[in-house]
Amino acid sequence: MSNGLTSVFVEVVVLSGSILAKADREKEMIIWLAQQDQSVIGVGTIGFALDDMPWTLNHFEREKAFMLRTISGAMEGLGWERLSYEPRKDWVLECLSRFQSMIHAFDQENVNMNSYLYWSEIEEEEDEDSPTIPRGYPKCRKHQIYLSCHGCILCNNE
Numbered sequence: 001m002s003n004g005l006t007s008v009f010v011e012v013v014v015l016s017g018s019i020l021a022k023a024d025r026e027k028e029m030i031i032w033l034a035q036q037d038q039s040v041i042g043v044g045t046i047g048f049a050l051d052d053m054p055w056t057l058n059h060f061e062r063e064k065a066f067m068l069r070t071i072s073g074a075m076e077g078l079g080w081e082r083l084s085y086e087p088r089k090d091w092v093l094e095c096l097s098r099f100q101s102m103i104h105a106f107d108q109e110n111v112n113m114n115s116y117l118y119w120s121e122i123e124e125e126e127d128e129d130s131p132t133i134p135r136g137y138p139k140c141r142k143h144q145i146y147l148s149c150h151g152c153i154l155c156n157n158e
Contacts (some may be wrong), residue, residue: 005091010034010085012074016071019144032069040060054115075093
């Protein structure tokens, strides 16, 4: 994916997931995705393997089902009206379809618990004012999406 398409892909998944997430683990999955913010991390530096995501063994099936619902929601345009631009729908849908296929094929034996443990414990060691998982799972007042330690992925790109 191009840098621009990568940003759009992450934004539409975060929008959908922020609307659908109910359980704390679901919110954490979306916060992790929201941290993949090129405007903060750097253009061209975002990319991840599925086992980099903060899956857990105890909740894997629920997490996978949530991600599949989130992708379906994104494919249906859930929350897209909050974007400040009109995405190229055919490109985004193609990427979401590929991501959906990858999630379908991802099995529990591929889970790397160290990814979740490392990611969730960073806040204790580094910056307490901007924890990796913001306390209380706050949302952006303007876009109603979960904030990451970098703030709102949509506000950062305006």
